[in-house]
Amino acid sequence: SSIFAAVEMAPRDPILGLNEAFNADARETKVNLGVGVYYDDNGKIPLLNAVKAAEKARLESMPPRGYQPIEGPSAYAQAVQALLFGKDSALLANGQVITAEALGGTGALKIGADFLKRLNPDATVYISDPSWENHRALFEFAGFKVENYPYYDAATRGVDFAAMKACLGGLPAGSIVVLHACCHNPTGADLTDAQWQEVVGLCRDGGLVPFLDMAYQGFADGIEPDAVAVRHFAASGLQFFVSSSFSKSFSLYGERIGALSIVTAAREESARVLSQLKRVIRTNYSNPPIHGAAVVAAVLSSPELRQMWEDELAGMRDRIRAMRTGLVEALKAEGVSQDFSFVIKQRGMFSYTGLTAEQVERLRTEFGIYAVSTGRICLAALNSRNLAYVARAIAKVVA
Numbered sequence: 022s023s024i025f026a027a028v029e030m031a032p033r034d035p036i037l038g039l040n041e042a043f044n045a046d047a048r049e050t051k052v053n054l055g056v057g058v059y060y061d062d063n064g065k066i067p068l069l070n071a072v073k074a075a076e077k078a079r080l081e082s083m084p085p086r087g088y089q090p091i092e093g094p095s096a097y098a099q100a101v102q103a104l105l106f107g108k109d110s111a112l113l114a115n116g117q118v119i120t121a122e123a124l125g126g127t128g129a130l131k132i133g134a135d136f137l138k139r140l141n142p143d144a145t146v147y148i149s150d151p152s153w154e155n156h157r158a159l160f161e162f163a164g165f166k167v168e169n170y171p172y173y174d175a176a177t178r179g180v181d182f183a184a185m186k187a188c189l190g191g192l193p194a195g196s197i198v199v200l201h202a203c204c205h206n207p208t209g210a211d212l213t214d215a216q217w218q219e220v221v222g223l224c225r226d227g228g229l230v231p232f233l234d235m236a237y238q239g240f241a242d243g244i245e246p247d248a249v250a251v252r253h254f255a256a257s258g259l260q261f262f263v264s265s266s267f268s269k270s271f272s273l274y275g276e277r278i279g280a281l282s283i284v285t286a287a288r289e290e291s292a293r294v295l296s297q298l299k300r301v302i303r304t305n306y307s308n309p310p311i312h313g314a315a316v317v318a319a320v321l322s323s324p325e326l327r328q329m330w331e332d333e334l335a336g337m338r339d340r341i342r343a344m345r346t347g348l349v350e351a352l353k354a355e356g357v358s359q360d361f362s363f364v365i366k367q368r369g370m371f372s373y374t375g376l377t378a379e380q381v382e383r384l385r386t387e388f389g390i391y392a393v394s395t396g397r398i399c400l401a402a403l404n405s406r407n408l409a410y411v412a413r414a415i416a417k418v419v420a
């Protein structure tokens with residue numbers, strides 16, 4: 022018999038399954054609110070002008086395609102570090118931060134997880150309840166036991182901070198805590214500045230290992246304000262991990278461009294940590310691809326391109342905000358009595374709408390509107406043409 026005879030069919034990825042169903046739907050009015058991708062007002066994934074300019078310059082210079090350093094180019098690492106920590110950060114001056122290019126935010130989480138597994142194989146990883154659907158599987162595949170900490174409060178449509186604190190405060194030392202640095206996926210509910218300071222204190226007092234996941238820097242309030250969690254941890258004197266993704270903020274999804282940064286206690290420690298992280302990378306894919314890192318580094322290090330990028334990022338942020346307000350107003354105009362104003366307060370690409378699985382099902386069957394069964398919708402998939410249609414459909418299913 023085949024060596025694969027015992028291989029079972031893996032469960033379908035719920036979001037990719039949704040995309041397949043959406044693609045197969047023949048209705049012209051169909052809308053896909055299930056994805057985690059930013060679309061412009063024409064329903065297209067934008068190619069940013071800053072990216073276009075950097076790519077054009079690269080193409081014209083026709084650079085050779087040698088292997089990159091295992092950790093990626095240093096110009097890229099420095100650009101990532103400045104975004105996360107601020108260019109004048111003492112941690113950077115002290116050599117306390119190492120950064121390796123990674124294959125998107127997912128790749129950064131994975132090399133971080135593999136590194137941690139060698140450092141502390143018996144630790145448990147704690148993720149928010151709920152969390153990005155890949156967090157659990159990713160850390161489980163790296164060999165960790167994964168548990169939830171309380172996070173979302175359906176009653177307030179915000180964070181149940183008391184429950185979160187109580188849980189984090191009771192975790193065994195060495196536990197790894199995955200935190201969404203901003204724009205929580207899937208709920209859109211973030212911690213406040215003061216709450217972040219409390220979380221830093223809990224991590225310090227409990228000897229926890231913070232792992233910040235930064236997939237949406239610039240999508241809530243801006244590049245600097247969205248780094249608030251990283252900055253509080255940076256000021257704490259703790260060691261911690263940060264995964265960055267530029268999939269969304271540079272609209273470079275398929276280039277797989279992200280980074281893992283690790284904050285250590287001292288320059289000498291950084292050298293040892295980097296040497297081990299490089300072994301993790303070397304044994305996985307040897308060294309990272311060139312293009313995405315070259316584009317991001319070029320944009321971030323050129324004053325003109327950087328300004329262009331910041332303006333385009335602000336444009337994406339403002340458009341999502343406009344869709345949030347627009348949806349709330351359109352629902353009101355449709356006569357919906359239920360208060361949906363929380364949609365305006367939630368941040369980033371997503372909203373936990375509170376729609377039930379049955380209501381989501383009705384949106385799909387009756388209106389061709391696809392959302393995740395948890396009620397998560399992607400605001401960045403709304404536009405001036407489909408907004409009224411979506412609001413009318415939601416009004417019908419909540420009536």
Ligand code: PLP
Binds near residue numbers: 126266
């Ligand atoms: N982390 C979170 C919270 C995300 O929402 C995502 C993408 O949706 C990622 C990580 C992964 O990003 P990337 O596509 O860069 O791997």
